[in-house]
Every structure is written in C-alpha cells, then in structure tokens.
Amino acid sequence: MQVQTLIIHEIVMTAFLFITDLDNTLVGDDDALKELNQQLEQHRQDYGTKIVYATGRSPALYRKLTSEKSLLSPDALITSVGTEICFNPQEEIFDPEWADMLAQGWNRDAVVAIAAHYSDLVLQPETEQRPFKVSYVLSEEISSEVLPRLESSLKEKGLDVKLIYSGGQDLDILPRKGDKGLAVQFLRQKWDMDATKTVVCGDSGNDIALFSAGEERGILVGNAKPELRQWYEANKKDYHYFAQADYADGILEGLHHLGFLV
Template identity: 60%
Template sequence: MAKFLFVTDLDNTLVGDDNALTELNDRLHKTRQEHGSKVVYATGRSPVLYQELKEEKNLLEPDALILAVGTEIYLDGSGNPDSEWSEKLSSGWNRDVVVAKTTQFPELVPQPNSEQRPFKVSFFLQEEPSARVLPELQSELQQSGLNVKLIYSSGIDLDIVPHHSDKGQAVQFLRQKWKFVAEQTVVCGDSGNDIALFAAGSERGIIVGNARPELLQWHNEHPADYRYLATNFCAGGILEGLKHFGFLE
C-alpha cells in the first residue's frame, strides 16, 4: 500500500453511519501511521461547528482542515487560518459590499453569526425562490465589480465566497504543498458544495450512496472513470470506494 491524500466532506459523507465510521477511522489511522497518508476534512462548517461535531463523533485528528466551504485552511492543528491561502482569496473580495448588496433580497435569511466568516457570507434560501433569486443576486454582485461566486447546496444553504475559493481549489493548494499527485488523492462528498471537490482536477472521487440530487445530476452530466458512485451510505460508501480504487485492501 502506498501513501495517499484522503479528503472528505463531513456531514452525510464521513458522518452518518457510526459503525462504518469507527471502521474507517481505524483503517485511516493505520495507513497514516504505516505509510504517511494525510487526512483532510473539507466542510462548510465554521471552526465552532466543526469542534462540536469533532467532539460528538470522536473524529480522527486531521492533518489539515478546509473549513467554511474552502475559504479557510488550518494546518496541523493550528488555530489560525493559513496566511498564504487567505492572501490568495483577498484579491477582488469586499465583504462589506457583498453584505450591502444582499440586503435587497428579503428571501435571504442570514445564517448564525458563527457561520459568517472573513471570506464567507452565508444565508438560508428556500429552494422555491432560489431559481429566481440566485441569477438576480449574481447579476447584482457582478455589477459591483466583485470577483465572487455563489455556492447553493442541500436546497437551503447559500454561501457567497471569493471566486477562486472553494473546497476543490483548497485541495489543489494542499496537494501541491504536500506534493501528492492526483492519482494519490481521493476526495469524498455528498452534496452541491462538494461538486468543487470533484470538478477541480482528476483526483479519485467517491460519491457516497446517499448523495443529494444536485450532485448526482452533475455526476451524470460529467462522467469520469476516476470517479466512483458508491452503493453504501456515508463512511460505508467511502470504505467501498477506497477499496475500489485500491487505497485499502
């Protein structure tokens, strides 16, 4: 077995089947000790909500955290975001202008303060009005000359972030930092904000069996032999995919 870079979303991907998670944690712990594999969590959660989940589910300590849908990277347990990544995101980003523009849309309900981050403005947006609101909001923000993008997932969560920030770009940054090639890297997800993980390069991709419609639709429209659609749910689907790609026996 060779070392590999393991990157996974948390909610409904790594977490959701406690028995399978226990087995996966054991396997990952072993390959990290024996081969020097790296474990990365890539989640929409803020540091506050990540800590809650980590304690609740007894997650393995990761080598890096990609938090707030890719806008913050924390290395080796550091409490401070990686400054090199933050520097990359600051070009063309003006949080105050983003917030001001969003006040024109009553359908946008701000998420809790813990989820509002330096490079992320987050709302709840119901699925029904989203088809009308998202294009109008995108147009408003573009007219302000802002270099941003909208990430809408799970039929409720809207994140506005710098254009070159997402989970996928963050993985590319870590991959190059740690010198892993795409063939040695595996990314796992279940929802719309994970599309960036699968779309950024040719990393091995595992889509868990309980994936949401928006991710399945994207997968069907962009088939690739380096991506695997599991039948098992959550950590069980990850184990299935890791065996499929030969990362685990």
C-alpha cells in the same frame, strides 16, 4: 506434461491524500465511521497517508462535531466551504498564504450590502459568517428565481465572487478563488501529492468543487443529494466512483474499488 505458471501480482501500498466532507459523508453511520477510522489510521501509521476534512462548517461548528463524534485528528482542516485552511485545528491558526490568495479582489462589505436588498435571503448564525464567506438560508422553492438575479447584481458591481447553493437551503457567497476544490489543489501542491494519489469524498452541492477542480480520484457516497447526483450524471469520469453504500460505508467501498485500500 502441461506446466501451469501462477503469477502473483504484488500490491504495493503507498501514502495517499484522503480528503472528505463531514456531514452526511464521513459522518452518518457511527459503526461504519469506526471501521473507516481504524483502517485510515493504520494506513497513516504504516505509509504516511494524510487525512484532511473539507467541511462547510465554521471552526466553531467543527469543534462541536468533534465533541459529538469520534473523528481522527486531521493533518489539515478545510473549513467554511474551502475559505480557511488550518494545519493545527487545536490552535485555529489559518494558513496566511491561502488567506492572501483569497483576499485579492474580495470586498465582503459590498457583498453584504448588495445581498441586503434581497428579502428572501436570511442570514445564517454569526458563527457561520467568516472573513471570506457570507452565508444565507434560501428556500429551495424560490432559489431558481433569486440566485440568477443576485448573481447579476453582484457582477454589475464588479464583484468577482461565486455562489454555492447546497442542500436545498444553504447559500454561500465566496471569493472567486475560494472553494473546497481549490483548497485541495493548494494542499496537493504544498505536499507534492499527485492527483492519482489523492481521493476526495462528498455528498452535496458544496462538494462539487472537490470533484471538478482537478483530476483527483473521487467517491460520491450512496446517499448523495440530488444536486451532486445531477452533476455526476452530466460529468462522468472514469476516476469518479458512485458508491452503493451510504456515509462512511460508501467511502470504504470506494477506497477499495479505487485501490487505495485492500
């Protein structure tokens, strides 16, 4: 008589750190967002999962988005392309430790003065000009010519900065130590959360830092922009997942694929 043994593997769910960009990543499909919100909030209540938004938006534009879309209240908010971290978005009090780190070697006035010599750079609205971020609009057609010259000019003046160009128009000049990915590393250490228990989600060039700063699990949504797709193809990792679905649906797909949700 042949005896068959059935082995059932129990899936143990634990808390994880969920970090996502907002525009065109979390936000873009309201029905999918509602479903993702329900699953994430349940996981937060059951296991203590932490939810963080990492956005290029300023706090003012983040508040505007919350009035337009149904977003869960985050455990922390990373704004202005990673240059600001807030643990209580309602009060808009920024983490002083993170600010002190970014302030080292940062000379905002000098950055603005040098950029003023480039007529192709158009300043973004005043709300998007932040203490550790200078932001411009730059046409994609001339970006490949302007960006190397601008970077060279900044280096010649001894300014230790980074240029982040995304969406074919948005240029952000930040302190070298500031971006979304480094902000995530800061939060991981603060909350003692392992990279294997952290997942980041994005769609554009200013999200590349989310995927490249460490070994966090990563989800690229199906509607990712060309600059992120190109980076992914050149830097494939087995812990990064490129979803077929778009927006929040793509995030859900990735969370299931990577084992964060069942």
